[in-house]
Amino acid sequence: MQTLSKNQQIIFDLIDKSPEPMKAYSILHNVQKKGIKAPLQVYRALDKLVEIGKIHKIESRNAFIACHNSSCQVSKATAFSICEICEKVTEISSASLSKYLTNFKDKDGMKYSKYNLEFFGLCKKCR
Amino acid sequence: MQTLSKNQQIIFDLIDKSPEPMKAYSILHNVQKKGIKAPLQVYRALDKLVEIGKIHKIESRNAFIACHNSSCQVSKATAFSICEICEKVTEISSASLSKYLTNFKDKDGMKYSKYNLEFFGLCKKCR
DNA sequence: TTACATAATGTTATATTATAACAATTTAAT
């Protein structure tokens, strides 16, 4: 459990409190009062937080959410469900899914060091 | 099998011939001699081609490849392997994988209408 | 074949997302 730097902590706290994925420039607007003024300061903190697994990037949305999967110290095996109406995103933690994908080998026998899976559909509320 | 419009055909042909995923502005540069001058013309064609399943977007790379999976008329179930060194991308067509993911239900019993999976690792050459 | 709706095009401007380059400061480990 590594300690975060000032900017990293500010930005992680914001993302962690957010009920939905946050975009970089929305993060920027929200932390300007705390002295973080430039996009690069945000992106650097985001890069680091992703690297150490505290947050994940939702690639199809260019947005970031806090990791709520205690077992994933590093973002090497991620799966999300995304509601196409309300854009709610939930991290999926399914042992059988992660086992299946971690062990998946393609035709050439290639094994992978990392994966990211995004499911799309309608959440309970929106159905 | 629907016929493509002029711009769609030009852009599809380019992507289809490319051995690697192409980015939108690289596509733009390559079709300017054919009269496609503006980013929006490219993005509109890309949107349509994705919609009808002729190409796929590699979300983690903001790039596009032609679909080489004859069974996927529409891009509702996609899986790719991505080499982290040479950036080669291959579409995975595994019946067992697609069956597993298509039938996957999360804890709430939510079933999904679509998914996209990206595996990362090293390809044969780069290993 | 005319009318009508739908899809595609062309164009300019602008919004959004992300990184380059350089200097200074802080932190952590010897």
Add this chain to the structure above:
DNA sequence: ATTAAATTGTTATAATATAACATTATGTAA
């Protein structure tokens, strides 16, 4: 204390993507 590594601050700019509006082409049904 010294030094390397990480982090910060700052300005500028690159890369990715969409808004808004006018026009033209295509398909379909009376």
